Amino acid sequence: MNLGRTVAVRLLVFAASLLVASAAIFLVINALPGDIATAILGFGADPASVAQLRLRLGLDRPLVVRYLSWVGGMIHGDLGRSYLTNEPVSALVAPRVAVTAWLVVISMLLSSLVALPLGMLAAVKRRTWQGAVASAASQVGLSIPAFYAGILLVVVFAVGLHWLPANGYTDLVVAGTWRPAQFLQHLVLPVASLVIVQASVLARYVRSAFVEVLNEDYFRTARAVGWTRWRALWRHGVRNAAISVVTVIGLQLATLLVGAIVVEQVFRIPGLGTALLSAVSNRDLIVVQGIVMVLVFAVLVINLLTDLSYLLIDPRLRGGRAR
Amino acid sequence: MRRAGLWTGVFLVALVILAALVSLVWTPYNPLQVQPSQTLRPAGWPHLLGTDGFGIDILSRLLVGARTTVYVGVVAVSLAALGGVPLGILAGMLGGWVSQVVLRVTDILYAFPALLLAILLAAAVGASTTTAMVAIGIASIPAFARVARAATLIVMTQDYILAARASGTSRWTTSVRHVLPNIAAVLGVQASVSFGIAILAEAALSYLGLATPHPHPPWGRMLHDAQTYIFSAPVQALWPGLAIALSVLGLNLLGDGLRDHLDPRLREAA
Amino acid sequence: MNRSGGDGTTPLLQVTDLRIEFGRSRREVVHGISFSLEPGERLGLIGESGSGKTVTALAVMGLLAENASVTGSIRLAGRELVGLGDKDLAPLRGALMSMVFQEPMTALDPTMPVGRQVAEVLLLHQHLPRGAARGRVVDVLGEVGLEDPERVADAYPHALSGGQRQRVVVAMALINRPDLVICDEPTTALDVTVQARVLKLLDAELDAVGASCLFISHDLAVVSQLCERVLVMLDGAIVEQGSVAQVFTAPTHPYTRGLVATARLDAVAPGERLPTVEDYYARQDRT
């Protein structure tokens, strides 16, 4: 099982998972009871126009054919056309991907930067009051819903102190000019509300990963040969703990994406979440299908990357003998 | 210090359940009765926590809101446990390709957090508390499956499993008499953590209006309504969010407390 | 003969009334023990699990968990260790005193080649240019009996056998020529043929470095091969001490007599009932 083969297998599994996920999404939207055309036109609509709409949207074709054409289209970026505006879904989705991507990536980086030291502190000093405070803080952060944190931040910083706008979003580049100030101003509160939750979740995993490392024999050996507790942690602890922390970062991304969808509503940010929710209320199911597919695709890509990074960090896997 | 965490957890969870039960028989005011003349009154007397935009007593709405929280949490977690645990035990005991299939399926399911699943269901069959519960339940199956599988794998390495087989105990009896009791504590930890996640998901769904048509609006919906008066009466937006956070905190502390009583070997599976 | 410069009268290690308690419940595990170790001398510490022998060793190295409280005195080469912080103890560990642990399979960092882990110990205590360390490491790996030390240096721990890993740990413990080497059941986890070879290696290397040794084991025969003097520990206290010859041929304390009887199976005719510790020493709690 050399490295090449392991990577090939992981890619195969990724492709298969993507296919299964797309089938699941398609089936939930199209196979469940309730006819899409009548739903769009409203239940009172006369059967003739309903039938005519079904024809236009191609809903009369068998399920499998429609699924295959959807997947076929997706492979070269065509997510189909909106039932309402007939606008290509990918055109509608593309600009919003960047918005949500900014929110998620910055939040992920910040929560990792906050969680690593917090988690390490909580682990190394677990028997002292600092350790207790650190783990209590992450415990509380874990329990607050992201949108509630958002609202609280708005009440304090926007309504109360007027430091930051309560909602809205400005692109980094608007008509060619760079607008970093406004761009960041609008992102501070949304990112903060996501980071409070994500950093706490991550800190708990970092803490347990480091507590596990602290109890390992090789950590005791490191101290026995002359490293102090903190130096031993940096030289031997971080790489070993990274193995379990990396998987968590992958898993957390799915929840972070979801958090972003909700936070977008609190701050009225025109991201994928907003587009998805309006598509749901307009019952523009092809758009719903497309956006959910994009989100799931993002998560599966990240899981693939975390799996592969596993190989880089843990030599035991590289040696061919998978753990 | 650990003990304190466990008991705070138990206290908070008991408080939420008590609120749900009390609201079945009594609430300070009628939680459905709109009083246009009494809108946005501050906390104090007679409305302990004040009134919301519709003039309804906030405390009463919180009490009945607890009902949905407990109801959705219990149903979703039971659905997830019923779906995930047998799968996890099967994967842990049979190993080989069964184990790999279960792992792959849970990986894919992990890409569908509760909210995404609920959005899909809402789009397909319309939003309701039932679709929310089903979505949260299905989305929590992988967590139970993974924990049950990890704990079962550890139990399967113990010699008492081999000893059972050597004394003629069938595989089915072994799973019920030996595996389940030994992983029960780990599942207990997962249940409380999943309950907390379910509450957060339900709150998000009702905040987004994807789970409301329940007679009494859940806490998430209250938070959504409160947001429209954020500038005029910001304080009343605190209470529903606080109720959500405290119940989730209670469940997480309960989970942590239980995890510390676990047999050290099983602790890393939790 | 060795660098500690002791004039033969002051002991290298002097432990006086050492008392160790754990956690808030103040559970006392070692009840005021005293012993000393001359430079170059080898002292055996025997007892069963729970007797406090490993805890005593970890106390000398200052590697006990934070919730342990240590009272009494531990003087190494004239310096008091009890009460020293991690920062002051760290420079002594791996240079003045070092330790070999029981379980070789988990003693090394799985994500780092073994050569680098040995080099670390060298560079931590001696200022050597990076290049020179590699040569020194390969030499030491050769000295501890590893064939093809170049390949072993580049290998990750999971690619080595238990015996090979324990030799790497011995190399790490001896590379800075410490005055005191503490061995906690160093060969218990090894097969009997590998154990014999590693014990021979330890014996030779301890002489070469001129280090004194605190050797912990439950196996009296192993202790008799490596040590001159021996302490017998039972439930956190020293019940007997003396020269190996005297303690193993004419033990005074009933518990020691029981241990010696069970250890000398060769003195029992085959098929006959085996002697047990109970025949000599009735333990109250655990039968």
Next chain:
Amino acid sequence: MSLYEVDHVSRRYGRDGTAGSVLAVDDVSLAVEAGQRLGIVGESGSGKSTLVRMMAALDQPTSGVIRLRDDVVSHRRERDLGALRSSVQLVFQDPRSSLDPRMLVGTIVTEPLRSRLLKSSGDVPTDHRTRLAEVLESVDLPLEIADRFPHELSGGQRQRVAIARALAPRPQVLIADEPVSALDVSVRAQVLNLVRDLVSAHGLTLVMVSHDLTVVRHVCDTVIVMRRGRIEERGPSEQLYEDPQSAYTKELLASIPRFRL
């Protein structure tokens, strides 16, 4: 016709030829007579545990056949192993792992008696209470111990509970896989004496695996020395101990630390 026959048995882990594949047992043949006390000695990786687990049908050989009283037991479905399960019982190495921590000692010891497979095939005692009392008494344990959990007992007591469980269904063959190596030195002799007394009292056939030649010498009448999956030497234990033939056995004996006074 011997009680147990192991006929050219091999066991390979991992597919042949691939990197990780290991030949744990390599073409081993042996026979065990009724009432014999066979010791199997070898270092880790010698295949001794794998061999006895295959004899107890807890693992399947890659090739070769194992028969108990002329009835093939290798590659049989669990349902057809009633005869083997009722007449062959095991004692494992570490009592902390071989007793279910969530079960009372009484339930643990009587578990074999509740097995449908054993009830349908052997003359398994039906009155569990009296049988429980009998076997606990035969391993010098008080009856009250039946209502306690394993973690409340000492290492020695737990291993005696494991032995009681093995005796409960009145087996003919007792397989002990390193029965004392996880115990404290002071308790080892006690358990070894117990095993020896029980085997002779009930006329059992014993197959004992150990890495310690001196332990085997005192309990077993014949010895097999194994190395890397193959039998290096076999013979009466006294003769093998006094006058070993193979170089490996000699090295094993020489490696046993002797007192140097």
